[in-house]
Amino acid sequence: MVDKIIEANKVKIVGKVISDKEFSHEMYGEKFFVFELEVPRLSSSVDILPVTISERLLFNLDFDLEHYVIIEGQLRSYNRYIEANNKLVLTIFARELYVPNEEELQETLRKPNEIYLDGYICKKPVYRTTPFGREITDMLIAVNRPYNKSDYIPCIAWGRNARFCENLDVGDHIRLWGRIQSREYQKKLYTGDLETKTAFEVSLSKMEFVENDNNRVNEMEG
Numbered sequence: 001m002v003d004k005i006i007e008a009n010k011v012k013i014v015g016k017v018i019s020d021k022e023f024s025h026e027m028y029g030e031k032f033f034v035f036e037l038e039v040p041r042l043s044s045s046v047d048i049l050p051v052t053i054s055e056r057l058l059f060n061l062d063f064d065l066e067h068y069v070i071i072e073g074q075l076r077s078y079n080r081y082i083e084a085n086n087k088l089v090l091t092i093f094a095r096e097l098y099v100p101n102e103e104e105l106q107e108t109l110r111k112p113n114e115i116y117l118d119g120y121i122c123k124k125p126v127y128r129t130t131p132f133g134r135e136i137t138d139m140l141i142a143v144n145r146p147y148n149k150s151d152y153i154p155c156i157a158w159g160r161n162a163r164f165c166e167n168l169d170v171g172d173h174i175r176l177w178g179r180i181q182s183r184e185y186q187k188k189l190y191t192g193d194l195e196t197k198t199a200f201e202v203s204l205s206k207m208e209f210v211e212n213d214n215n216r217v218n219e220m221e222g
Contacts, residue, residue: 008118009074009143009151011092011180013049014100014108015039017067024052031055034091037071039113039180047113047182049200052076053094063099070108072096075115075180075202077151088152090200092180113179115202117153119143120173127166137162141174141202154201161204173210178203 015037024034032052039047051071063069073095080089100108123140130136137157142150155176157165168174181203186194 009076009145010072010116011075012070012072012114013037013039013092013180014068014070014105014112015046015049017063017065017069018048020065021053021058033058037069037092040109041113041179041181047180048198049180049182050091051094052091053097057094057097061097061099063097067099068105069097070100070104074145075117075151075153076145077153088154090153113181114177115180116175116177117141117143117155117202118175119153121168121170122152124170125165125168127162135159135162137165139165139168141176154199155204156201157204157207161207164209165207168209175208175210176202176204177206179205 017035018038019036021033021035024032026032032054034050034052037049037051039049041047071092071094073093075090076093077088077090080087119141120143121139122142125137125139127135127137135158139155139157141153141155143153144150155178156162179202181201183199183201184196185199187197189195
């Protein structure tokens with residue numbers, strides 16, 4: 001059962017380490033560290049993604065700033081209380097990390113950012129259009145994790161997938177494939193000043209709506 005739940009949330013990314021490893025927290029005597037990874041898009045832009053890793057994976061592993069690494073793991077969420085507000089924080093939890101040779105690096109860079117999620121709609125999807133006329137639907141997906149925990153992951157669908165997802169209900173079961181992206185936005189403070197913040201979300205490229213648990217699905221590609 002645990003293996004099945006782990007399979008519901010799979011991430012594989014390759015990127016360049018752009019920050020030093022900093023201590024994050026300790027759990028049952030095991031220390032965890034965080035750092036940022038610059039992950040290229042197929043276009044000329046990049047995503048700056050947060051990574052959490054156990055000290056046990058770092059043991060005897062030689063990588064530093066500007067090194068490329070390949071990470072396999074999960075996209076996880078947790079709540080952080082900031083100034084009496086509850087904030088949803090996302091991080092890539094590394095289960096495997098290794099430094100590729102040049103051949104592995106070039107091969108992996110063809111698909112540098114991949115995620116698969118199998119979860120449930122936990123908030124009514126919101127459909128909108130951009131000033132340029134692009135159709136987007138924002139969703140929040142709950143993905144089960146071992147030990148009766150769940151990760152809550154913001155996702156966005158585009159085009160006809162956006163129109164389809166607009167009609168999904170809370171509790172609907174979906175599977176999706178895509179990439180993790182970082183997005184900067186500006187928040188207006190009570191002083192009137194603007195503060196630049198970064199949001200993380202999953203951009204869908206393909207999805208399946210599970211009509212029931214008898215493996216009858218509708219598949220859609222973006």
